[in-house]
Amino acid sequence: MPDRTKYVLDEREMPTAWYNVSPDLPKPLDPPLHPVTSEPMGPEDLAPLFPMGLIAQEVSQERYIDIPGEVLEIYKTYRPSPLVRAKNLEKALDTPAKIYFKYEGVSAAGSHKPNTAYAQAYYNKVEGTNKISTETGAGQWGSALAIACQHFDIECKVYMVRVSYEQKPYRRILMETYGASVTPSPSMETDAGKAVLADNPDSLGSLGIAISEAVEVALKNEDTHYSLGSVLNFVCLHQTVIGQEAITQMGVAEAEPDVVIGCVGGGSNFSGLAFPYYHRKKEEGLSTRFLAVEPKACPTLTAGDYRYDWGDEAKMAPQVVMYTLGHDFVPAGIHAGGLRYHGDAPMLSLLVKEGEIDAVALHQTEVFEGAVLFAQNEGILPAPEAAHAIQAAITEALDAKEKGEERTILFGLSGHGHFDLGAYDAYLKGELVDYDYAAGSRVEEE
Secondary structure, three states: OOOOEEEOOHHHHOOEEEOOOOHHOOOOOOOEOOOOOEEOOOOHHOOOOOOHHHHHHHHHOOOOOEOHHHHHHHHHHOOOOOEEEEEEHHHHHHHOOOEEEEEEEOOOOOOOOOHHHHHHHHHHHHOOOOOOEEEEOOOOHHHHHHHHHHOOOOEEEEEEHHHHHHOHHHHHHHHHOOOOEEEOOOOOOOHHHHHHHHOOOOOOOOOHHHHHHHHHHHHHOOOEEEEOOOHHHHHHHHHOOOHHHHHHHHHHHHOOOOEEEEEOOOOHHHHHHHHHHHHHHHHOOOOOOEEEEEEEOOOHHOEEEEEEEEEOOOOOOOOEEEEEOOOOOOOOOOOOOOHHEEEEOOHHHHHHHHHEEEEEOOOHHHHHHHHHHHHHHHHEOOHHHHHHHHHHHHHHHHHOOOHOOOOEEEEEOOOEEEEEEEEHHHHHHHOOOOOOOOOOEEOOOO
């Protein structure tokens, strides 16, 4: 195998089409239902929220969809992203396993989110959209959409989950610097926000609540569309540039992953890396395992029900079949704000249900333990969300060591944690605590 640490492609080796996993699923997805009537939704029902270009992608059964030239040119400013072998981490763990990570923190937003933000802004611009409303958890998505909207001269309104708004002020500042208007959610700007605050004035907020506020704004204003940073089929589609690049880069490294790992909140980051590998597994009969990692405070895949549920707290978004903790569930205020969502992508949920993808949940203290070990050995400070994948990769590497096995591990490092220093400060001071999902409360030390 070539003795290199970093595998960087030329822009000419970038994928020119997105991979659509829909035709490769074990069975068709259940249709989305209207939030009010519970009848199957058609494209016209989604038109008040999304441009037709994205709606067409949402229901497409074509395996590959060409990336528009204008979007591809923007991608070239930060893609292909590097694939890195974590040799120092391997040495620290004294493991026979080989650990690789695909690093998405090289984008202007510091995460994978621009891969879909630019695409969504482009299709909105083509249709003449003047304003986009959205939600954000930790601020990674809001930052990406703010940048994309600024590029395409579209007004951007962001509802940021209140606990993250308070924990991560620099994310808010970044979004505002890029021209976005940012409001902590729940807010008094919408009926959905007012209803939550009337019931609980001290609400920490949730992605479900913030989605309700953003959807309400889009539905009440004809010049406004709504944008979502995860969960939807077209979002997972846009992220598959990650996995397609990784396949090429791992080929250069002459390595084939035994396990592909990613963190999961709504599922776009994980899907972007794993879905192209899932296609290869089906086509070539590979034995690749897939591991989705989520927080124990919001364990959607590992403790949720597989059923129809609304995508938001106020029941304005479509109902879809997915793993869910309930549309009105408000997770504890963990620092991985991007993973505090009650549901998951329908395509990912189906693959977990069918046993094609495994899932595990971790407490935030063990996640930060892995994050610090990784930072000290590889020099990259990971976002708390991405650190879930790191800790799972460490566990895999130690298991390989215990069993005396060679094992090749690939995980997605979805973003950097430069705006999460408050969380690291709490961890280093021993102030970070774990939370039980069932009780929604702190896990007390024995």
